[in-house]
Amino acid sequence: MSFINPNAFTTRPEIDGTFGVVASTHWIATAVGMGILERGGNAFDAGVATAFVLQVVEPHLNGPLGDVPVILHDVRRGRPDVVCGQGPAPAAATIEHMTGLGLDMMPGTGLLPAVVPGSFDAWMLILRDHGTMRVRDVLEAAIGYAARGFPLVERIPATIGTVETLFREHWPTSAAVYLPGGEVPRPGALFTNPAMAETYARIVREAEAGGGSREAEVERARKAWSQGFVAEAIDAFCRTQEVMDTSGRRHGGLLTGQDIASWQATIEEPVALSYGRYTVLKAGFWSQGPATLQQLALLSGFDLGGLDPAGPDFIHLQVEAAKLAFADRDTFYGDPDFVRVPAETLLSDAYTDARRTLIGETASLDYRPGTIEGYGKSIGARVGGERTAVGASGAGEPTVGRIPTAPRAQREKMGAVSGDTVHFDIVDRHGNMITATPSGGWLHSSPVIPALGFPLGTRGQMFWLDPAHPQALGPGRRPRTTLSPTMALRDGNPYLAWGTPGGDQQDQWIPQFFLRHVHAGMNLQEAIDAPAWHSEHFPSSFWPRTSRPGVLVVERRVPEATIAELRRRGHVVEIGDEWSEGRLTAASRDGHRLRAAANPRGMQGYAAGR
Numbered sequence: 238m239s240f241i242n243p244n245a246f247t248t249r250p251e252i253d254g255t256f257g258v259v260a261s262t263h264w265i266a267t268a269v270g271m272g273i274l275e276r277g278g279n280a281f282d283a284g285v286a287t288a289f290v291l292q293v294v295e296p297h298l299n300g301p302l303g304d305v306p307v308i309l310h311d312v313r314r315g316r317p318d319v320v321c322g323q324g325p326a327p328a329a330a331t332i333e334h335m336t337g338l339g340l341d342m343m344p345g346t347g348l349l350p351a352v353v354p355g356s357f358d359a360w361m362l363i364l365r366d367h368g369t370m371r372v373r374d375v376l377e378a379a380i381g382y383a384a385r386g387f388p389l390v391e392r393i394p395a396t397i398g399t400v401e402t403l404f405r406e407h408w409p410t411s412a413a414v415y416l417p418g419g420e421v422p423r424p425g426a427l428f429t430n431p432a433m434a435e436t437y438a439r440i441v442r443e444a445e446a447g448g449g450s451r452e453a454e455v456e457r458a459r460k461a462w463s464q465g466f467v468a469e470a471i472d473a474f475c476r477t478q479e480v481m482d483t484s485g486r487r488h489g490g491l492l493t494g495q496d497i498a499s500w501q502a503t504i505e506e507p508v509a510l511s512y513g514r515y516t517v518l519k520a521g522f523w524s525q526g527p528a529t530l531q532q533l534a535l536l537s538g539f540d541l542g543g544l545d546p547a548g549p550d551f552i553h554l555q556v557e558a559a560k561l562a563f564a565d566r567d568t569f570y571g572d573p574d575f576v577r578v579p580a581e582t583l584l585s586d587a588y589t590d591a592r593r594t595l596i597g598e599t600a601s602l603d604y605r606p607g608t609i610e611g612y613g614k615s616i617g618a619r620v621g622g623e624r625t626a627v628g629a630s631g632a633g634e635p636t637v638g639r640i641p642t643a644p645r646a647q648r649e650k651m652g653a654v655s656g657d658t659v660h661f662d663i664v665d666r667h668g669n670m671i672t673a674t675p676s677g678g679w680l681h682s683s684p685v686i687p688a689l690g691f692p693l694g695t696r697g698q699m700f701w702l703d704p705a706h707p708q709a710l711g712p713g714r715r716p717r718t719t720l721s722p723t724m725a726l727r728d729g730n731p732y733l734a735w736g737t738p739g740g741d742q743q744d745q746w747i748p749q750f751f752l753r754h755v756h757a758g759m760n761l762q763e764a765i766d767a768p769a770w771h772s773e774h775f776p777s778s779f780w781p782r783t784s785r786p787g788v789l790v791v792e793r794r795v796p797e798a799t800i801a802e803l804r805r806r807g808h809v810v811e812i813g814d815e816w817s818e819g820r821l822t823a824a825s826r827d828g829h830r831l832r833a834a835a836n837p838r839g840m841q842g843y844a845a846g847r
Contacts, residue, residue: 248837249844251762258833258846259283260822261661262298262738265387266290267835269378270663271845273370280669281309281367282375284661285360288675289379291659292356293433294387295841296691297396298657298738300678301433302354302471303694306520307673308507308724310731311367317724317731319505319520321715322359322675323696324352325572328712329491332702335710340484343698343710345780346682347482348475348490350697352716356675357462359502365455367669372444372458376437383434383690386427390841393428393680397421400681407481408684411692415680432690439466463501468494470688480684483780492693507724510534510584515755516726522570522578525778526721528744529751531562534589535596536752546749546757547768547795549802555752556772556789556808557596559745561605563775568606569613571707572715578707579612600807602787604775614706616776658720658738662824664831670824672722672734674743698780719778723747727827735761735823737836741778742771746819761823761834768794769818785809792818 252258257280259270270287274280284307292301305322330352335343343350364375397404398421404412414430415422422428443465444458461467475490482488507518510530517533519526535558544551571578582588592607606615658676677694685692699717700710708717721743722736733754737746746769753764769792773785787809791800794815804810816838824833824844835842 247762247766249762251760252833252844252846254831254847255666255829256831256847257283257663257665258824258831258844259287259661259663260824260833260835260842260844261287261291262659262820262822262836262842263291263294263390264841264843265294265382266661267843267845270661272378273375274665278370278374279368279667280663280665280671281311281363282370283663283665284671284673285364285368286375286378287661287663288356288360288673289376289437290382291661291675292678293379293382293430295390295393295659296430296680297393298679299659299675300680300691300694301357301436301689302691303675303677304352304355304696304718304720305359305673305675306524306526306718306720306722307359307363307671308518308520308722308734309363309367309671310669310724312668317507317518317726319507320359320363321503321505321520321523322355323523323715323718323720324355324500325713325715326352326697326700326710327491327493327496329493330697330710330712332704332710334491335702338488341702342780342782343700343702344482344484344488345698346695347480347488348478348492348683348693349482349488350695351475351490351492351683351693352697353492353496353500354678354694355500355502356677358459358500361455361459361462362502365452371451372454373441376441380434380437380441383430383437386429389422389424389426389428391424392839394422394424396681403481410685410687411680413687414685414690430690432687434690436467436689436691464498467689468497470686471497471693474686474688478684490693508580508584512537513755514728515732516729517751518724518726519721521573522580523572523715524718524721525566525570525741525744526723527570527580527583528559528562528566529721529723529748530584531565531589532558532744532748533751534584535561535593538590538593541752541756544756546753546759547799549799549806551752552770552791552795552799552803553600553806553808554596555749556770557601559772560601560774561592561595562744563741564604564606567776568615569609569707570717571709572717575711575714576707577612579609582609598806600787600789602807604786614703616701616706657740658743660722660736660738660820660822662734662736662822662833664734664824664826664833666831668731668826670724670731670734670826672724672736674720674722674736674738676720676738699778717778719743721747723751725751731826733823733825735821737819737821739819741775742819745771746821750821750823761825761832765821765823765834765836768792770795771818790818792816
């Protein structure tokens, strides 16, 4: 039995067609991706072009020097692949270096947490091996919008406003770009970034300079980035600048041109979990993606089919499963190239069955990671409802303390503004499918490198300064990213691609969407529009690592009776705005039928297709 609301309606139609569908977190990027499909490009060409445009039109959410995991299915190869565009820590990035600077936690901004930027090489790898177009074709729209302007969505000036003082007093290169005429730009104003446009235009020129095949052009573009003028500009900036960061002090950078030249994006098999007739695919344990798989494994032991997806039983079960999965995330996940991750055990029936017994009728306020002999390290328990911060002491032991409320303005002054992410999903008429969650390189993450027009990413803030922890900082290690695209097969065939921005919330909204679609019979748009929620029970992956044990934030559209029952069960329920949870997009393929949907929240996301 499925619960279907007979009065259901959607904010916009579910896109339905046979030619191709594109869904992204910004309408301009969706239009560009659809334009590529109309010109004869495939889903991978469209994905690369969409990604570059998102860097331009959502600079507060991602940038060229950020990172990305991608899941794709190429019908010619007949298998799903993960493309890892998550760059590693620099060779000089050691725990000893950080503690020698007096730090017990990685800064959230500046130059110290910069890792090798991974997005560009990942997109070029996809273009070369799976696309059909040339470098110019996938970059010309991004260059055009950066050079001629794009309308600013409201959140961009709002983000700039929170770091205006930082830019004026400490990051003048960012002020030069993001405070045009010395002022915070207005929402809706046309905004340009000529230096960014020139960087990508130069990439195109250098790619085309030697002539030859499409593949040869792609390789020259990769070289210009990792061994040419881009890497040189990053190297020079990190060597010569000391910049203010969230520690309240100035620090130089550790990233070098050699670090960038030594790394390339890689192809991996996805991690998979069977869930009924579906096989759900995620990136590996260097991401938080398997937390969705652990939640689904736990929830497979409950009968969700007859539950109201906005009711207390449904929400309670999903939230309690998330608490267990995320506690395991923080205890066991890490870069498998450097640490032993008990991947098979974490997704095994025996381990899951034992963990499932911890889900009771009332909300847990405890931090409860599993125990697997010889693996992982807990970051410490937190009990109660107050906001806490988690760091590492000089001895390498986790420390917990209250986050004082007074320094908030000071933290914002130092750039401690929450970053977010973008996402897109594309399916073409051939059945090719791609889903990606680009992020990092936010306008407020690090000062703009003037020779390039954009800043470095700060994904290194996710490392722990505890050598015994699986997510410990170390040269060449990938930080355990929150970025988490998802793909699902149905009866063995590629069926669904979806994801969302949201940091630690990504792998809370992602399973909610899937469960509503699978168990409640909702179409893609209904499953996106439905009331949503998130838990803040576990530590944030971002500086300053806050957690709020027991806190459950729900949209105001969740029924009052549900909220009352959740509170009776012990959840510390906070009520957000009616449309405040998530920025999901999704696309699916059922035979020749293609569908897509995008989030109305924030009035940016759009789906298109025919």
